[in-house]
Amino acid sequence: MTFDMSRFGTSRWVKTHPNGVYTHGSTEPVLSVLDVRGFELRDVFLIGINDSCGTLVLPSESRAENAAAALEPAFDTRVHLFGNRDGHDLWATNYTRRALDGTTLSAFITNLTLKDGRQVIKDGRWVR
Structure with missing residues (x-):
């Protein structure tokens, strides 16, 4: 069952x-x-x-x-x-x-910059 x-x-x-x-x-x-x-x-x-x-x-x-x-x-x-x-x-x-290029977009955060100035999310994509 x-x-x-x-x-x-x-x-x-x-x-x-x-x-x-x-x-x-x-x-x-x-x-x-x-x-x-x-x-x-x-x-x-x-x-x-x-x-x-x-x-x-x-x-x-x-x-x-x-x-x-x-x-x-x-x-x-x-x-x-x-x-x-x-x-x-x-x-x-x-x-x-996924975006057309195959990357996974962030569904909630589109841009994130840390206090040290390093951008880790840009346009919904993780920056490597």
Whole structure:
């Protein structure tokens, strides 16, 4: 028996969609990418931090890996064990949008200069 994803749909901030899809926050870009790339939109909780990053919570590692494969190369992804709930392991795919040149942009900080004057983030990209 798999985890009942409807448990994520109890908050007034979470939207409920068909097939056990629950979303919170900014979700349209990543849902479109998943749909176009053939990922079956079912049994998933999507937490969209903004248009460029977020987390997909899924009931199995294989679904999390499949979601990551569907998002690549447009997004940088990382699959990890999200936690255990009611005796079931839940897996997550974190994603961050990539720029056309393949670099991962900072989704929150666009420019950052340290006190010593060294700029470490410029135009959303880490300066090396």
